[in-house]
Amino acid sequence: MTERGGFEGLDSCVHCGFCLQACPTFLATGDESDSPRGRIELMRALETGELAPADPGVALHLDRCLGCRGCEPVCPSGVSYGRGLEAARALLTERRGVPPLVRAALGALTGADVSRFVYAVARLLRASGLPRRLAAWNRLGFAMGMLAATAPKVGGGRRRSVEVGRGAPHSNLHHPAPSSTTSPVLLFRGCVMEGLFSHVHDATIRTLQVNGYEIREVPAQVCCGALHAHAGLRDEARRLAQTNVAAFGDDDTPIVVNSAGCGAMLKEYGHLVDTPAKGRAFAARVRDVSELLAERGPRPGAPLDMTVAYDPPCHLLHAQRIAEPPERMLRAIPVMRVISMPDAAQCCGSAGLFTLVEPAMSRAVLAPKLASLAEARPQVVATGNPGCLMQLGAGLAAAGVPATVRHPVELLDESYRGAGYYA
Amino acid sequence: MSWVDRVRALLGDDAVDVAATPDGVPRVAPGSPDAVALLLGTAREEGWRVRVEGAGTWLPVDAPADLALTTRRLDKVPAIEPQDLSATAEAGIACDLLRQQLADRGTWLALDPPGLAGRTLGSVVATATAGPLRHGFGPVRDHLLGVTFVTGDGRLVQSGGRVMKNVAGYDLTKLAAGGFGAFGVIVLVHLRLRALPRADQTLVLEGSREDLAQVAEDIAAAAVQPAAHELMSPALARRERWLLAVRFAGSAALVSAEEGALRAATGGRFTALRADEAHALWMRAAESFATRPVTFRVGALPDSSDELMDLLQHQVGDEWISASPGIGAIRWGGETTVDRLRRLRRTLAGLEVPLTLERAPWPVRAAVGHFGAYREGVGPLVAGLRRTFDPGEAFVVAVEGTE
Amino acid sequence: MTAGTATAERGGSLAAALGEIVGARHVRTALPERVTFARDGLPTHRHVPGVVVLPGSRDEVVAVVRLLAALGVPFVPRGAGTGLSGGALADDDAVLIVLTRLNRILAIDPVNRIAVVEPGVVNVRLSAAAAPHGLYYSPDPSSQTACTIGGNVAENAGGPHCLKYGVTATHVLGLEVVLADGQVVELGSPGGEPWGPDLVGLFVGSEGNFGIATRIRVRLLPVPRAIRTLLADFSALRTAGEAVSAVIASGIVPAALEMMDQSCINAVEDSVYAAGYPRDAAAVLLVELDGCREEAVAADADTIAGILRAHGARGVLSAADAKQRERLWQGRKKAFGAMGRLSRDLVVQDAVVPRSTLPDVLEAIGRIATAYGLTVSNVFHAGDGNLHPNISFDGRVPGLKARVDQASGEIMAVCIAAGGTITGEHGIGLDKLRYMPLIFDGDALAAMRAVRLVFDPLERVNPGKVVPIHACREWSGVRTHPGREPGDPRAGARGELSELAR
Numbered sequence A: 001m002t003e004r005g006g007f008e009g010l011d012s013c014v015h016c017g018f019c020l021q022a023c024p025t026f027l028a029t030g031d032e033s034d035s036p037r038g039r040i041e042l043m044r045a046l047e048t049g050e051l052a053p054a055d056p057g058v059a060l061h062l063d064r065c066l067g068c069r070g071c072e073p074v075c076p077s078g079v080s081y082g083r084g085l086e087a088a089r090a091l092l093t094e095r096r097g098v099p100p101l102v103r104a105a106l107g108a109l110t111g112a113d114v115s116r117f118v119y120a121v122a123r124l125l126r127a128s129g130l131p132r133r134l135a136a137w138n139r140l141g142f143a144m145g146m147l148a149a150t151a152p153k154v155g156g157g158r159r160r161s162v163e164v165g166r167g168a169p170h171s172n173l174h175h176p177a178p179s180s181t182t183s184p185v186l187l188f189r190g191c192v193m194e195g196l197f198s199h200v201h202d203a204t205i206r207t208l209q210v211n212g213y214e215i216r217e218v219p220a221q222v223c224c225g226a227l228h229a230h231a232g233l234r235d236e237a238r239r240l241a242q243t244n245v246a247a248f249g250d251d252d253t254p255i256v257v258n259s260a261g262c263g264a265m266l267k268e269y270g271h272l273v274d275t276p277a278k279g280r281a282f283a284a285r286v287r288d289v290s291e292l293l294a295e296r297g298p299r300p301g302a303p304l305d306m307t308v309a310y311d312p313p314c315h316l317l318h319a320q321r322i323a324e325p326p327e328r329m330l331r332a333i334p335v336m337r338v339i340s341m342p343d344a345a346q347c348c349g350s351a352g353l354f355t356l357v358e359p360a361m362s363r364a365v366l367a368p369k370l371a372s373l374a375e376a377r378p379q380v381v382a383t384g385n386p387g388c389l390m391q392l393g394a395g396l397a398a399a400g401v402p403a404t405v406r407h408p409v410e411l412l413d414e415s416y417r418g419a420g421y422y423a
Numbered sequence B: 001m002s003w004v005d006r007v008r009a010l011l012g013d014d015a016v017d018v019a020a021t022p023d024g025v026p027r028v029a030p031g032s033p034d035a036v037a038l039l040l041g042t043a044r045e046e047g048w049r050v051r052v053e054g055a056g057t058w059l060p061v062d063a064p065a066d067l068a069l070t071t072r073r074l075d076k077v078p079a080i081e082p083q084d085l086s087a088t089a090e091a092g093i094a095c096d097l098l099r100q101q102l103a104d105r106g107t108w109l110a111l112d113p114p115g116l117a118g119r120t121l122g123s124v125v126a127t128a129t130a131g132p133l134r135h136g137f138g139p140v141r142d143h144l145l146g147v148t149f150v151t152g153d154g155r156l157v158q159s160g161g162r163v164m165k166n167v168a169g170y171d172l173t174k175l176a177a178g179g180f181g182a183f184g185v186i187v188l189v190h191l192r193l194r195a196l197p198r199a200d201q202t203l204v205l206e207g208s209r210e211d212l213a214q215v216a217e218d219i220a221a222a223a224v225q226p227a228a229h230e231l232m233s234p235a236l237a238r239r240e241r242w243l244l245a246v247r248f249a250g251s252a253a254l255v256s257a258e259e260g261a262l263r264a265a266t267g268g269r270f271t272a273l274r275a276d277e278a279h280a281l282w283m284r285a286a287e288s289f290a291t292r293p294v295t296f297r298v299g300a301l302p303d304s305s306d307e308l309m310d311l312l313q314h315q316v317g318d319e320w321i322s323a324s325p326g327i328g329a330i331r332w333g334g335e336t337t338v339d340r341l342r343r344l345r346r347t348l349a350g351l352e353v354p355l356t357l358e359r360a361p362w363p364v365r366a367a368v369g370h371f372g373a374y375r376e377g378v379g380p381l382v383a384g385l386r387r388t389f390d391p392g393e394a395f396v397v398a399v400e401g402t403e
Numbered sequence C: 001m002t003a004g005t006a007t008a009e010r011g012g013s014l015a016a017a018l019g020e021i022v023g024a025r026h027v028r029t030a031l032p033e034r035v036t037f038a039r040d041g042l043p044t045h046r047h048v049p050g051v052v053v054l055p056g057s058r059d060e061v062v063a064v065v066r067l068l069a070a071l072g073v074p075f076v077p078r079g080a081g082t083g084l085s086g087g088a089l090a091d092d093d094a095v096l097i098v099l100t101r102l103n104r105i106l107a108i109d110p111v112n113r114i115a116v117v118e119p120g121v122v123n124v125r126l127s128a129a130a131a132p133h134g135l136y137y138s139p140d141p142s143s144q145t146a147c148t149i150g151g152n153v154a155e156n157a158g159g160p161h162c163l164k165y166g167v168t169a170t171h172v173l174g175l176e177v178v179l180a181d182g183q184v185v186e187l188g189s190p191g192g193e194p195w196g197p198d199l200v201g202l203f204v205g206s207e208g209n210f211g212i213a214t215r216i217r218v219r220l221l222p223v224p225r226a227i228r229t230l231l232a233d234f235s236a237l238r239t240a241g242e243a244v245s246a247v248i249a250s251g252i253v254p255a256a257l258e259m260m261d262q263s264c265i266n267a268v269e270d271s272v273y274a275a276g277y278p279r280d281a282a283a284v285l286l287v288e289l290d291g292c293r294e295e296a297v298a299a300d301a302d303t304i305a306g307i308l309r310a311h312g313a314r315g316v317l318s319a320a321d322a323k324q325r326e327r328l329w330q331g332r333k334k335a336f337g338a339m340g341r342l343s344r345d346l347v348v349q350d351a352v353v354p355r356s357t358l359p360d361v362l363e364a365i366g367r368i369a370t371a372y373g374l375t376v377s378n379v380f381h382a383g384d385g386n387l388h389p390n391i392s393f394d395g396r397v398p399g400l401k402a403r404v405d406q407a408s409g410e411i412m413a414v415c416i417a418a419g420g421t422i423t424g425e426h427g428i429g430l431d432k433l434r435y436m437p438l439i440f441d442g443d444a445l446a447a448m449r450a451v452r453l454v455f456d457p458l459e460r461v462n463p464g465k466v467v468p469i470h471a472c473r474e475w476s477g478v479r480t481h482p483g484r485e486p487g488d489p490r491a492g493a494r495g496e497l498s499e500l501a502r
C-alpha cells in the first residue's frame, strides 16, 4: 500500500466539474456534497485533518457514494476516485467501526460458514416462489424482489457447484474444452455468485468450452473482498486478497470472472496486498468472461427472438473500462435485438451493500433507469454483475415492468443450447 | 455671458451654428468626445435641454430644446483593421462614407439600415435600426464590440472594447444600442466587420403576399441560409405585387451552392438581379422609410409574421412594409395617428409583441414614445436607468409616451 | 463543538425558515456540506458559504429571495460551479442559492426554433433534447457537459463555435428574472425583439449581480448538414499564430478556430480523451467549417487547408468521419480538465487580444513563463483572439503562488498593451477584480456600479464581485441606499447570520 493510502489518487483533481453529470447521486440530488468533486473536497479535508472522520456531515455524503466510479472514465485529469474513496472509508471505519447492518450483511453474504447456511435458506425461499409475489418498493418487498431476481430463468441445468474455501490450488477438477486447441483458464467463483448464481457459473463454463477454453476449478479461493474494502475494512479485504493470490498460484493462467464487481476488485490487488508485485501479477491475469469470449468471436449460436436492453455494470464499464466485449458477445446471438438505453452507463444504485444501507438514495438512483426501461419495454435486461441483476430485477418487479434480468452469458448459453452445441 | 458665448468659449467659435436649424434652435457641433462631455457637463449645470442630432436625416429635427448637439464633426475613422476584422469610428460618420472606407480595405459592415445613405453611424446604433441583413447577420448589437458615450451629466463612459469577445464588467453597450439616446450621446463605436463578400447575389419573386409567405416557409424548411430574406410591399418594392427578395453574400462557392438550393426548394421561380438592379432595389427600400412620417418596428415569433401583417393591414394599412419573416421582424412606414399607434401597441402587447416607434414627428413621438406597454416591473428599471445616466433630464427624448 | 455545528446553530432559525420553503433536506448547514460549495472551477479561491439552499422550483426561488430580502441577507446564485472567476462563491454572511434542481426543459418549439429552459439545465442536454428536431443550442463552452445555461447567461459564456455563431448573448431572447427584492420581471419578448431598452442584453454577462434568471428563452439553430474538421500542426507557435490571422483575413468564417500548444497536447494525449494530436508539434490548430451545402463547405475547407499549408503547417488532416471529429473535439474540450496531470494547482487566464497580435503576444507569454520558471500551457479560442494561458504549479511550494500571481499580472499587462481586454468569457468574479482599473477608468466603473444599483439597490446579490467599488468615481445619479450606510440597522444585519437567527 502507498504511503498516503490512496489519497494521492485525488491530487490531480482541478475542480473542473466534468464528473458531475456522470454521477448518479449528484443527478438525484443536485447537491455538490453528493458529487464526486464535492466528495473529493471532503476526502482531501479528511486527509489533512481539516474535517474529522467523526463529523456526521462527512460520513453522510461519503456513505451516499455508490462507489460506482462513473466519475473516473470522464475525468480528464485521471483522478483515481475509487482509490481515494477506499482510503477515506478506511479512515471512517477506523473511527466509527462498521455499522451493524453492514457487518451483518457482510457476515451473511461472505462469511465462510454463515453464508453457506444463508444461501441455502435463500435458495429454498426462492424455490417457493414467494419472493416473486412479494416484490415491492418497501424494504422487505425490495429484498424479496432481489432474491427473486437471482432465479435461473430457462434451461438452468442442474446445480454443479464445488465447495469453495477448501482444497488445494489447481485441483484436477476441471471442465475440458471439446475442441483440440484448448487454453486453460481458472474460474473465480466468488461468494454471492456461488451462493445464488451458480447457474451463471454453469453457463460460463459451457460457453467458454464451446469457444475453446478449458476451465479449471480453484477450490482454495475465497471471497474477493470487494464488499469489505468498500465498507472500509481494508485489513479484512487484504487478508482475503492474500488468500486468493496464494490460491491461484503464480503461473500466468488467466483467471476468468463473471461478476464485474469481483473482477474490478481482483484487478486492484496490486494496491492492496503486502507484496504489490505479486498482486499486480495476479491482477494482470484477471479477465472478464466477456473479454475471453469476445477474443474468440465468440462462436455464433442459434437465433433468439427477443429484445434485450444491455445495462453495463459500473464495475465493468467504469472500473475495468470494458465496453465492447459484452456487446460482441450479444451480437453473436442471431436475430436478438439489443437496444441501447440513453442512460445505460449510469449506475443502477445497487453498488454492493449500498442498496441495503442507503435504500433511499439507491432507489432514487434507480428510478430514472426504470422509467426509461418502462418506456423501451425490452423482454430481458442483461447485466453482468450479481448486485445489478438483483437491483434491476427487484426494481422491475416493484415497478411492474414485465422484463426479466439475465447475465449476458446466460443468453449466449441459451443460444448455444438451441444450436445443439451441448448435445 | 450668454450661453452661446459660454459654449464658444468652451468649444471654440466654429462649434456653434446659431441659425442653422429649421426651428431656430442653436446647433452645437463639438469636434471631439471630450468636447461633447464638456458641453453636456455645462448643460447639466445650467439646466439646458439638449436634443441630439446626427446628420438630421432620420428623425425630424423638431424636438423642443435649448440647443441641438450634432455629432457631424465627430466623423473620424481612427482605425480599420482588416487583419482583425474590426474598426473604430466616431459616431458622426455618415454610413455611406464609412462603407466606402471599409470597402477600400476589403471589409464590410453587414448592416443596411433604413434611411438615407448619409445617415450617421451613431444614429443607427442609438436607434438599433437594422435592415434586411438582420436575417443573416443579426441585429445592430451583434455588430458592436464596444461603444463610448457621454451621459447627460457630461461623463465619458467607455464600455466593451475593440476585441472580438469581452465580458469585462456589465455590458453597457447593450444599453447604448437601441436606447434612442436616452442614456447618452454615442461618440465612438468599435465595430465587428466581415470580409467584403466575394460574391453577392439577389434573387426576387413577385406574387401575392399569401403565396410568397408560403415560399418563404419552403425556403426556411430547406435550410437555405440567405443573408437577407425580405418580404416587401408593392409600394416599397415599386412593383405590381409583393416581392420576396433573397440575398446571398459570401464566398463564390457558398453563394452558388445556396442559390442552387433556393432554386431547388422553390422550383426555380426566382429571378436573379444584376448587381446594379439589386443595389437599386435595396437602396430604394431603405430610403423609402426616410420619406414616410412614421416608422415603427415589431418583433414577433416567425410563425406569427403573417397574422401580424394582417393585423397591421387592418389597423394601420400595409402600404409600406418590409418584413423578415424568417426572424419575425417587421418594419412599417406610413402615415397614422397617435390614437391608432397607441391602440396598435396595446393590441400587440396583448400578443406579447413589442412595438418600437422608430421615427415620427415630435408631437407623435412625445405622445406615443419610442417604447411603451412594458411588461410588469420593466418600467421602473428603465426609469432607474434613465435617472442614472441623465440625472438632470438634459436629453429631450420621448422614451415612453404620455399615455 | 466543531465549526460546522456552531454555524448550524447560529444560522438555525434562518435554516429552519428556508427549510419551510424548500424542505429541510434541501438546506445545507453542516460545515462539511458547505465546504463542498466553497470553490468553483477555479479552485484557487475558497469561500465557505453561510448556508446553502437548493430550491426545486421557480416559486421556491422567489420565496427564498423574498425571505432573504426581508431579513436583509445577501445571497449568491450558483449553477454547476464550473465558473472560472470565483463568481459563484458566497461568504459566511451570505446564502448560496444553488439552481441545479431547476433543470427542466420547459418547451422546445421546432417551428420558431426556440427553447425555454430553467437555469439549471446543463448546456449539452438542451442540444440533446433539440436533436430530434434537427436543431441544437449553439453556444458550446468547453465545459458544456457540466455547466448550466443559467451560468452561461450570467457569464455570457463563449465556446469554440462562437466564432461563427456568436456568444450566449446572441442566442438569448428573453429572461424571467427574480430581482433582489423578490420581484419577478420578464425581460425581452417571445420573438427576441427587445421590449424597451435591451435589458436582456444588459442582464446577460452580469455575473449574477442583477438577480437570478429563473427562465431562459433561447434560440436554436439547425444542425449543420455539412462539416469539415481540419487539424493542422505547426513546428512553431509563432507560425500557428500567423496562420490564424491569415484564415480570418481570408473572409471565410470558420465555425471554430482553436489552438493548443505542445504542453497542452501532451496533457490531453495522456488522458482518456487522447485524440491523436501529434505530440511533437509546437502547436496545433483545430479548424472547423460548416454549413448547409456540402459542396460549399468542401470548397471552403480546401481553401483554408491551402492557407494553413502556405503559413507553415507541416500537415493538415481532415477528420475522416463523425467519430474522428468527435475525438478531435473531445480532446480540445477536455484539455483544461486534463491540466491536473501537469501539476496539482492551476490558474487560468482569459485575455482577449486583437487577432493580428497573437504571434507577438504568444511569444511574450513564453518569455514571461521562462523568466519566472513556470509552465504555461496555451489552449484557446484563437479565432476570437481569446487566450487561455494556464499556469500549472504546486501550491505547497512556499512562495510559488506569489510568483504565479506576478507572472499572471505581467501576462495580463502584455495583453492589455496589445489592445486587449482582461476577460473574454470567464467573467470578472473575484479573480479579476484587481485588473478592472487597468482597462476601465473611474467613470466607467462607477457607471457599472450605478446600473447594478438600479437592479439591486442594496448590493445584496452576489456582493463583492465584478466592480471594484473602491475604484469607482463618485456617481451623481446614484442614490446610495440607506441600507448601505453604517448607521442603518439593516447594515448590521449583513454582518453575520448569527444575528438573524435571534
Ligand SMILES: Cc1cc2nc3c(=O)[nH]c(=O)nc-3n(C[C@H](O)[C@H](O)[C@H](O)COP(=O)(O)OP(=O)(O)OC[C@H]3O[C@@H](n4cnc5c(N)ncnc54)[C@H](O)[C@@H]3O)c2cc1C
Pocket (backbone or CB within 6 Å): B050, B051, B052, B053, B054, B055, B056, B057, B058, B059, B060, B061, B062, B063, B064, B071, B091, B092, B118, B119, B120, B121, B122, B123, B124, B126, B127, B180, B181, B182, B183, B184, B185, B186, B187, B362, B395, B396, B397, B398
Ligand atoms: C439623446 C438624444 C435625444 C434626442 N431627442 C430627440 C428628440 O426628442 N426629438 C428629435 O426630433 N430628435 C431627437 N434626437 C435626434 C436628432 O434630433 C435628429 O433626429 C437627428 O439629427 C437626425 O440625424 P441622422 O440623420 O444622423 O440620424 P439621426 O436621425 O441623427 O439619428 C436618429 C436617432 O439616432 C440618435 N442619435 C444619432 N446620433 C447619435 C449619437 N451619436 N448618440 C446617441 N444617439 C444618437 C438620435 O437619438 C436620433 O433619435 C435626439 C437625439 C439624441 C441622441
Ligand SMILES: Cc1cc2nc3c(=O)[nH]c(=O)nc-3n(C[C@H](O)[C@H](O)[C@H](O)COP(=O)(O)OP(=O)(O)OC[C@H]3O[C@@H](n4cnc5c(N)ncnc54)[C@H](O)[C@@H]3O)c2cc1C
Pocket (backbone or CB within 6 Å): A015, A016, A017, C040, C041, C076, C077, C078, C079, C080, C081, C082, C083, C084, C087, C088, C089, C099, C119, C140, C141, C142, C143, C146, C147, C148, C149, C150, C151, C152, C153, C154, C155, C156, C157, C158, C159, C160, C207, C208, C209, C211, C212, C213, C214, C336, C337, C425, C426, C462
Ligand atoms: C473545463 C472548463 C472549461 C470551460 N470552458 C469555457 C468556455 O469554453 N467558454 C466559457 O465561456 N466558459 C468556459 N468555462 C467557464 C464556465 O464553465 C462558464 O463560465 C459557465 O458559464 C459557468 O456555468 P455554471 O453553471 O458552472 O455557473 P457557476 O460557476 O455556478 O456560476 C457562474 C456565475 O453565474 C452566476 N449564476 C449562475 N446561475 C445563475 C442564474 N440562474 N442567474 C443569475 N446568475 C447565475 C453565479 O452567481 C456566478 O457568478 C469553462 C470552465 C471549465 C471548468
Ligand code: SF4
Pocket (backbone or CB within 6 Å): A012, A013, A014, A015, A016, A017, A018, A019, A020, A036, A037, A040, A071, A074, A075, A076, A077, A078, A079, C337, C340
Ligand atoms: S472530472 Fe476529475 S478533475 Fe474534474 S472535478 Fe471531477 S475528479 Fe476533479
Ligand code: SF4
Pocket (backbone or CB within 6 Å): A022, A023, A024, A025, A026, A034, A035, A036, A039, A064, A065, A066, A067, A068, A069, A070, A071, A072, A081, A347
Ligand atoms: S463513485 Fe459513483 S456515486 Fe460515487 S462519486 Fe463517483 S460517480 Fe458518484
